[in-house]
Amino acid sequence: MKKILNEPSAYVDEMLDGLTLAHPEFYQRVAKRVIKRPDAPIKGKVGIVSGGGSGHLPVFTGYVGAGLLDACAIGNVFASPSVDDMATAIRAANGGAGVLRLYGNYGGDVMNFDMAGDIAEMEDIETTSVLVADDVASAKSDEREKRRGVAGMVYAYKIAGAAADAGLPLAEVTRLAQKAADACRTIGAGLSACTVPQAGKPTFSIGEDEMEMGLGIHGEPGVWRGKLKPADAIAEEMLGHLLADRPIRSGDRLSVLVNSLGATPPEELYILYRYIAPVLQAAGAEIVMPLVGRYATSMEMAGVSVTLCALDAELEPLLLAPASCAFWTV
Amino acid sequence: MKKILNEPSAYVDEMLDGLTLAHPEFYQRVAKRVIKRPDAPIKGKVGIVSGGGSGHLPVFTGYVGAGLLDACAIGNVFASPSVDDMATAIRAANGGAGVLRLYGNYGGDVMNFDMAGDIAEMEDIETTSVLVADDVASAKSDEREKRRGVAGMVYAYKIAGAAADAGLPLAEVTRLAQKAADACRTIGAGLSACTVPQAGKPTFSIGEDEMEMGLGIHGEPGVWRGKLKPADAIAEEMLGHLLADRPIRSGDRLSVLVNSLGATPPEELYILYRYIAPVLQAAGAEIVMPLVGRYATSMEMAGVSVTLCALDAELEPLLLAPASCAFWTV
């Protein structure tokens, strides 16, 4: 295992130690595995919490910040946080106006967050929940609710965070978060695996000249595995999957996220973006705030994902509103 | 070669196509291999240009932006830009107050930038030059001027950019850039190699359980190669090299950059920072604006570098002054 770490079992806690030491202006530890904004809970503002397994920075914890999340519960690498930590995160985010649980659609996370919601309810904290389920490779469009949540999460965080910042009530923040989640479609492509520290060996193996189209951010199997294609062919196929799911309508305003799963450098992302942007524009879309970089990752996995987020007059200003965390400033 | 690209020979140009398409508010193409701020040249402001080989994003081109660089010349992967492009960058940055050439100490770059300076001189553009030579592993401290320039570049850009923004004259901007460059010490450690697209195979090979201490950002050989150590041992040794070169004095104010060479994820950087920060503090230093992330890279190379930048009353406010580019907002 080629990683810079101490004891594999200490990976997550030491990572959080470093994160909070480096950026106390963004991240405050509420419990061993719970991080909040230093100014949370903010009285009268709807709180937004998320959570999930570690190994995806900036997802999930990294997006705690102004105009984004109020608190986050952190699990082991690729494993759900505990119900208890989720409940703690909800409490830390609760400024009296209710709390939205906004996270990715993974079985364990869903059960735990639901249970944490029940606990919060017993404590008279009103909560709602929105699941991000944007990975078009993980289920057909007639079973959208079964899709995994991947990089589209970033748009949902940003838009919900701005809605909460604007002082909207819980029901509105929840509606807008759901609308943002529904507006996102993502597909990934992997070139290499990654290693969960406590497992010590790669999550899967893939040939020296192979890629996997449609793979998930924990290395879940994709649509096909085969010979590595040229960048333009990869981009073309990824766009094909995304646009088959939601075709472009003339006049569409889209944000595009070309995301590295970790090891893939920005140089390669820009090569992809160079192909993607003109195709979308030729189809009649206008691109708004393109994002190119590492927004949702799988540690040292090589690969990319492409997300399209279809905006409207309600979502666009929320996406463009100011926000800041250690990993992203808008 | 596991990379997402089209023709290897088109790697750099397609990357620049994507970069300028995605971020026109930051980057404008002046020539095929020259990028400038859209508002450059800025009348009356000292211009700052840099340049170097591709494959290090955000270095060099990524740091074109307000409070940073005015223009940049871009070479092939790991190869010097042409004299001609450097001269074009100097012209693009020249707002009549002179231009500082600020870049890393590599033989080819130095010859070319000197020659570009001669050309600029023939055109009556006043220029100065500051070389960043911060890699302590590449030469002993009595031959500091021979050291390679690595991640310390980022501090030199930031501080010189702020000085130019403040309206200081060329001589002052040059002095402060030199002071910033002199204030930086860096050491790298590599876990894997990277592949230059046109070469098609890794720049060096390294065993599955090996690391190389002191390696350069093109994979230049380091101090030793041996078995991968635990994070704390790596951090301890890196700090040892840095502090042997410039011991901490009580009351020191230091900025620290824990930088990924590419594939190494932020999780691992935070594990290192967790060790580094308390050691510096225990030695009597106060940490100012710690930076943890990918600031100077070698494509998909796994590894890290640690930079210490010793601040004083003159440098600190310049480091903290606002700046923005697509990769970094202060």
Next chain:
Amino acid sequence: MTAMALTTETLRTAGSRLAAAADTLAPELNTLDGQIGDGDLGVTLQLATGAMAEVLLGLPDDVGLAFMQCAQAVTRAASSSFGTLLATALMSAAKATKGRTDVPWTDIPALLAGAIASIKQRGKADLGDKTVLDALEAARLATDGLDDPAAQLAAADAAIAEALEAFCGRPNKVGRARIWADRTIGLDDPGMVALKRIVESLRG
């Protein structure tokens, strides 16, 4: 287990038996889960029972509150599905027994029914999906009408064994194993085996 009714003391005895047995049970459950899931079921059982063990001494006499503290201990420690479902079951028992210090043994089937309903809701699974639910349902049916804890455990044990046999040849329909449903034919569901081992441990 020969007390007249289920009390907080019963929870203490049961809890410490499970905690004592967990280390021995873990490897088998990890291996089973590793064949079709992520191989952490044994660890989950260790974490859950270990966390419960820490609260046993201080449990209140109110059986409902005692169940609740056990549930909370599990939520703190075990975040994999089985841990969450165990906590869900304990919470449903807590709600059903709140305010009582003695719960008659004849209430056991009803408590199991409550747990089954809560788990169904939490995990969006049904009977027949080849999960721990099917083992719980077998136990519920087997204990119905019995009023002695030893007899109840013996009946549950036998019924779960039968259920395991009945489901072995069928595919898993929920949880991680769902994606590989066909590969699960011929394998026991790890969660069902876990419940069998729990019952065996309680029998002593």
Next chain:
Amino acid sequence: MTAMALTTETLRTAGSRLAAAADTLAPELNTLDGQIGDGDLGVTLQLATGAMAEVLLGLPDDVGLAFMQCAQAVTRAASSSFGTLLATALMSAAKATKGRTDVPWTDIPALLAGAIASIKQRGKADLGDKTVLDALEAARLATDGLDDPAAQLAAADAAIAEALEAFCGRPNKVGRARIWADRTIGLDDPGMVALKRIVESLRG
């Protein structure tokens, strides 16, 4: 090459000969450079001569301006050390011949001396460091006093061959090869070989 003096026409003839030869010369130079450097010397020669070839037809009669346009063509195309040093040499010749349309052959050693001085300054290298400088110096000495281009090229060719032999057993002291200085003992310096091949090509 039998003209009375060096004119822009001389540059045209020389430039096209080099461009024609470059593809043949490149593999050997790439290989040599690959042993101790980054293996791009042949490519650099191709890029530099190719860029020069494009400007040859349009060169002005002022030899100085003609040299300058050649220098600029090289700076556009070839950014490796050898390209930059070649451009540096051309620029120094440009400064020395500016305003003249005829440069007597007896000026060649002085032009070489000027190139050597500029390259020394640009590359911070000295004679004896086993670089293209040592080959240029050998050519300068050999051409001194000769006033016929064919004789000058023949003398330079022989002198560079001697210099290569003399330096082979010594280590490289500048450029990329410096880091591996000891590994360069017994190998020819690629830049010196490049100059030898250039002279050979000009002899035809």
